[in-house]
Amino acid sequence: MYETSDLRKGLKIEIDGEPFVVVEAQFVKPGKGNAFxxxxxxxxxxxxxxDRTWRSGERIDRCELEERxxxxxxxxxxxxxxxxxxxxxxLALPRDQIGEVARFLTENTQVSMLIHxxxxxxxxxxxxxxxxxxxxxxxxKGDTKSNAMKPATLSTGAVVQVPxxxxxxxxxxxxxxxxxxxERVKR
Amino acid sequence: xSLDALRRRLxxxxxxxxxxxxxxxxxxxxxxxxxxxxxxxxxxxxxxHLVALPAGDGLWLRTSPELHMKRLLAAGAERIWQLAPCWRxxxxxxxxxxxxxxxxxxxxxxxxxxxxxxxxxxIRQVAHAAxxxxxxxxxxEREPERLTVRQVVLRETGIDLAEAGDTDRLxxxxxxxxxxxxxxxxxxxxxxxxxxxxxxxxxxxxRITLLSEYPAxxxxxxxxxxxxxxxxxxxxxxxxxxxxxxxxxxxxxxxAEQRRRHEADRAARRxxxxxxxxxxxxxxxxxxxxxxxxxxxxxxxxxLVALALGLPGARDxxxxxxxx
Numbered sequence: 001m002y003e004t005s006d007l008r009k010g011l012k013i014e015i016d017g018e019p020f021v022v023v024e025a026q027f028v029k030p031g032k033g034n035a036f037x038x039x040x041x042x043x044x045x046x047x048x049x050x051d052r053t054w055r056s057g058e059r060i061d062r063c064e065l066e067e068r069x070x071x072x073x074x075x076x077x078x079x080x081x082x083x084x085x086x087x088x089x090x091l092a093l094p095r096d097q098i099g100e101v102a103r104f105l106t107e108n109t110q111v112s113m114l115i116h117x118x119x120x121x122x123x124x125x126x127x128x129x130x131x132x133x134x135x136x137x138x139x140x141k142g143d144t145k146s147n148a149m150k151p152a153t154l155s156t157g158a159v160v161q162v163p164x165x166x167x168x169x170x171x172x173x174x175x176x177x178x179x180x181x182x183e184r185v186k187r
Numbered sequence: 188x189s190l191d192a193l194r195r196r197l198x199x200x201x202x203x204x205x206x207x208x209x210x211x212x213x214x215x216x217x218x219x220x221x222x223x224x225x226x227x228x229x230x231x232x233x234x235x236h237l238v239a240l241p242a243g244d245g246l247w248l249r250t251s252p253e254l255h256m257k258r259l260l261a262a263g264a265e266r267i268w269q270l271a272p273c274w275r276x277x278x279x280x281x282x283x284x285x286x287x288x289x290x291x292x293x294x295x296x297x298x299x300x301x302x303x304x305x306x307x308x309x310i311r312q313v314a315h316a317a318x319x320x321x322x323x324x325x326x327x328e329r330e331p332e333r334l335t336v337r338q339v340v341l342r343e344t345g346i347d348l349a350e351a352g353d354t355d356r357l358x359x360x361x362x363x364x365x366x367x368x369x370x371x372x373x374x375x376x377x378x379x380x381x382x383x384x385x386x387x388x389x390x391x392x393x394r395i396t397l398l399s400e401y402p403a404x405x406x407x408x409x410x411x412x413x414x415x416x417x418x419x420x421x422x423x424x425x426x427x428x429x430x431x432x433x434x435x436x437x438x439x440x441x442x443a444e445q446r447r448r449h450e451a452d453r454a455a456r457r458x459x460x461x462x463x464x465x466x467x468x469x470x471x472x473x474x475x476x477x478x479x480x481x482x483x484x485x486x487x488x489x490x491l492v493a494l495a496l497g498l499p500g501a502r503d504x505x506x507x508x509x510x511x
Contacts, residue, residue: 026280029280032405035277036380053380055369
């Protein structure tokens, strides 16, 4: 169990069995009154935010989370399926729990899955992934100076902005945290 | 804290010092006597939620200079004021420092209203000296809003505290409006949950709020008015921009009632497993000899300076924020 003095940004806790992360924690104590800790919490399941106030002396449940390396297999009906390559166990997550990075998932992508009581909560992609461009306007050779960009469709279906000199069929590195093009890579 | 970080803090310390000079000038212009009382005391504040820190020799670091200043009043001192570093354990947050600067002053013969009005003048003068037109979201020049606790709780939550006098009724009322309660919450704790979650954020939002008539159970060292029905403490808090700046009392001078409250506080502290320092017999003896009727007020200087300088918290206006 945690005490209220343990509550700080980033701490993961459990309320009625549901995992939450503390987004904001503030100590408050009105004159002549009890000490309280006011928190803003985000559900690790639904992503919904709620406010909660604990009186000093109350106990808060710890949250046991497991981080497991998994490999992306396939998507079907909005469910994204992953496999633990050591145990061959398979777990699936819906698109909204994966978030924007779903568009960079391709077969065999290595991810880190956050699991709470056997239930998958979210995945973390590597900071950088390499993907092939399947469609873009023909590259303008030698144009490495201008800052102009053009849209390119990747093998996963994602569309990203790339410099004009990049060609269809080339592989590029993407920063999954920003969703932006980083550089061309040789494959 | 690195010397580089400290160096970046020096301009703030200069601005803080400027405001402290303004405070000193304020009291000098009003014929107040500046006093100093011991920082180590035999009896720190006994209010149940205060955590006092031991200071050796069986003494404690003061949580407020109140009892010594009242002994000076009993001895015949007229208007007195003090800038007093105070210490409170287990209080740490952007607006709570374990070591903070308290500004406390007393006026024999004055009413609660009079000392509140004087405090508002001081707040305005400090804001003006800082060139601040706002304290947070609050315009200090506007006529302060006067509210009783019962009024503002009714306005913000629909709960009439006078109708929710027992713990079960107040708990039901909180449940009904979605304020969470926990097993073991007593009436005062439920009240403070309501205050913290639903009321405090709106206090002093646009103009200074003077909040008065606290539940009698929270009188501390203030007199109580009981005219049947809803007994209230003659105590007031000053809020600006959602921040509690000062607490004022129409001071309790009755030694028997004072002794009874101190004993009740000590019993509550023992029940909560907190240290229960002995009563301050020298203070009680001073009341026996006669302390004049007086109004007194304590104001958090770090908080006022932070609001006047437009900084995010009291921790941002001290030299060594990580160490207090």
